Amino acid sequence: MEKAAYSIRKGKPFAVGVAVGEALKAQRLKKTSYLEKLEQPIDQQTLDATLHLFNRYCRHILEEVKGFSDCFDIDWQKSFFLYYSFLQPGCSQLAIRKSADYQGPSALIRNYDFDLGTEDFAVVNYQIESRYRFVGTSMMTFGVDSGINEHGLAVSMSACGPPVGVFKKAQTTGLRFWIAIRLLLETCQTAEEARNMLDALPLGDNVSYVCLDRSDNMLLYQTIDGIRDARIITKQENEYSLHVTNHPVLTKTIQTFPFAAHNSLVRYHLLTDYLSAPKAKNLTEIKTIYTTPYPQGLYCTFYADYFGTTKTVILYPDECKLEICWCGYEKNGWRTYAADAADLEESYNVEYEEGKTPESMFRLEELE
Known part of the structure; x- marks a missing residue:
């Protein structure tokens, strides 16, 4: 508990x-x-x-x-x-927008997979003077690892290759992701502005940042060992989704680290297969994928090996709100918080499950 x-x-x-x-x-x-x-x-x-x-x-x-x-x-x-904070985790991210293939609201969905001891277990609503208001998930007390601001910019992250910190010495100095994401939410309105800010910031992590704005523009920004690459999918383009797990998928980052953990490939291909299927998709199905146990879904319970889902979050640009299921465990239900809401502070108990880590989970495989 x-x-x-x-x-x-x-x-x-x-x-x-x-x-x-x-x-x-x-x-x-x-x-x-x-x-x-x-x-x-x-x-x-x-x-x-x-x-x-x-x-x-x-x-x-x-x-x-x-x-x-x-x-x-x-x-x-x-x-x-x-x-x-000077210079960690596994996640599955999906940005999806309204289209003929997807019958639902534009949304940025992600799992955060790490351990329970380091999870803040807090949703925070920041209203700092001279900064954009936002609601997000707390990281390291004053940072955030996902959120959405008053202008409908949604931002989240996942580790890209070997995480910096506990498991890997940083190859470059800079700010950690929990600071970078907070700055994006406090400062930017669009995916393009977010890309420009990330270009300007000194970044010290191996991270995939994903952004979705109110105009349905999507950004994937990857950095690994100081090498960066980015892709924006504008609202004029035909692609209706963008997804990433924990390995490089852009040209420069693949060249820098052409490997992936087995579990990252399993999760990535699970999303790829679902999104490429010739049928209409909906948010209910996506929620089910995110809360179904690995390897059939994205929900992980391997906390002892630093790979358990601590939260599943959905960010909605049109409504400037987030939905959260703590620990990705459906028994905890979904709670909704809006950037402009006047909700009272609250606390409540949440539960989690623990499972046995598959032997193939962290096997390193070369990217083709």
């Missing part, structure tokens, strides 16, 4: 940081394994480089960190968030 929460973060950044700290003290927010040690030693060279990036690209997030640190009476320059 885990406890999930809906958290509203409104006002000046420093005050937001203090409020998050107070909520954590009051146990209204989960204490993840990242929070076991709020202060982490950072060498001066790394700290200087980190602060340079934060001051240039996201000073308001740094103010939130300062407020949070003040609440706990710790040195903000040794904050866990700074420690982990």
